[in-house]
Amino acid sequence: MLQKLSSFPGVTGPVVVIVMDGYGLPKSDVGSAIAAAQKPNLDRLFASCPNIRLRAHGTAVGMPSDDDMGNSEVGHNAIGAGQVYSQGAALVADAIADGAIWAGEAWQQIVAGAKAGRGVIHFIGLFSDGNVHSHIDHLKAMVLRAKAEGVACVRIHALLDGRDVPETSALDYVVPFEAFLAEQSTAGFDARIASGGGRQYITMDRYDANWAMVDRGWKTHVLGQGPQFANATAAVNGLREQNPGTIDQDLPAFVIADDGQPIGTIEDGDSVVFFNFRGDRAIEITRAFVEADFDRFDRVRHPQVTFAGMLQYDGDLQLPKRFLVAPPAIRDTSGEWFSKMGLAQFACSETQKFGHVTYFWNGNRSGKFAGETWQEVPSDVVPFEQRPWMKAAEIADAMIAAIQSGSYKLLRCNFANGDMVGHTGNFRAATMAVEAVDLALGRLLQAVEAAGGVALITADHGNADEMFELDKKTRQPAQNPDGSFKAKTAHTLNPVPLILFDAATGGRLGLQQTETCGLSNIAATVANLVGYQKHPVWDESVLTVA
Ligand SMILES: O=C(O)[C@H](O)COP(=O)(O)O
Ligand SMILES: [Mn+2]
Ligand SMILES: [Mn+2]
Incomplete structure (x- = not known):
């Protein structure tokens, strides 16, 4: 069993992990649909909440080398398992x-x-x-x-x-x-x-x-x-x-x-x-x-x-x-251990990312652990640059209802927009995708606040943060002979944010930036937030308590 934390009893409200798929932190604003987006909620969070950068690519998520970008599988495996495995x-x-x-x-x-x-x-x-x-x-x-x-x-x-x-x-x-x-x-x-x-x-x-x-x-x-x-x-x-x-x-x-x-x-x-x-x-x-x-x-x-x-x-x-x-034998995931501790868990996304917060999160298992509830919002079957808002609003609705039900201690969701629209290479649509997530996030955090909970807002890897191909040598956006930029559809090598929204303790909670911290540090952080020590195989928590 997970041991009680002596220094902190855990928050009384819910703990919500929000994955903004494809939201990295770019080195330059040129070509970043995130920098171009109007995102008042995220701007406010970055300005007023504890936030750090997490590694989300390469060896930090079990890829062969640090030249390998992150992706949804290895990212959600690392978040859910709290550990890094050598990946496929x-x-x-x-x-x-x-x-x-x-x-x-x-x-x-x-x-x-x-x-x-x-x-x-x-x-x-x-x-x-x-x-x-x-x-x-x-x-x-x-x-x-x-x-x-x-x-x-x-x-x-x-x-x-x-x-x-x-x-x-x-x-x-x-x-x-x-x-x-x-x-x-x-x-x-x-x-x-x-x-x-x-x-x-x-x-x-x-x-x-x-x-x-x-x-x-x-x-x-x-x-x-x-x-x-x-x-x-x-x-x-x-x-x-x-x-x-x-x-x-x-x-x-x-x-x-x-x-x-x-x-x-x-x-x-x-x-x-x-x-x-x-x-x-x-x-x-x-x-x-x-x-x-x-x-x-x-x-x-x-x-x-x-x-x-x-x-x-x-x-x-x-x-x-x-x-x-043989695939990586991913064991002792946070979903499994939180289930063993009797914590009710709610997972939600739209179809395109539904398996990310369920199957990948739980170590590539398609079955639920006891006490888990999964809700899928059906995705549109359209080119996503035509509907960059995707189902952000509906996912927020489902999460808000789940928080308000009071039935869940741990909730998680994935907003697909930054990634799915980022993959189309359409800069304008990717900007709108980020704006749709920001709008949904604002409503969702109001519900977290009303419930006296805590939210960790993060991402599994970058995508919308770099919408132009980079020159291989200079790592700056590459230009075509006519001065235009080359659209980029792939993920990025950039770190991702981890933001702590604390409506539970009046500001006692913080996050510690370390040299090596990455997605695999989230599971232990969530354990601490609910008052437990991490499982021995999980990477360290980055939570600080004043
Ligand atoms: O499958 C895809 O859409 C891309 O290859 C990778 O994107 P994902 O890792 O974000 O799913
Ligand atoms: Mn992803
Ligand atoms: Mn992707």
């Missing part, structure tokens, strides 16, 4: 480096399965080096290994990124990769990209937000239906011509065909590896492959394949059963 990106890279992945039963079954059938392995996944959901180097290593192990044919189904990497960078990956595959296609080995499309158009939906995306992906990758091109380079060029202004993540689907015949439909006896390591956008397509009774869309055909995920995406559901690398 690092675990897969290590398993490839030391060869453990090839020795594993799952890889051997993938190879053996393909050889027993038509000799084909399909690799489906996000085709970039963003290292948020996947890394193209992992794919390259698997292609080489498949060849070395005598597999005859590899087919790649490439989801174009432009969301974790620059918005029109697809050819930077496709052109060299097609050259690499051509170079490898000797001695009876045949490797090609067979299909693909923008990641926000096909296959990578999450949290049941838009199954039509997965349906389109299935038709593309499995059935080989869609506009045909001779190779992926021609497909990207052709689709860009047909859809001027469309950035990579939104490009339509494509199928590679020889003489009208798709080269990579997925058939009985093939092996399929979904090579993303991150789970949220991998679960739906995985279900379409592995579930016998599946009713989310009409699969038309359900090929009997040997399927593996790069990782297991959901431990509770064992989804999928076969995976190449």
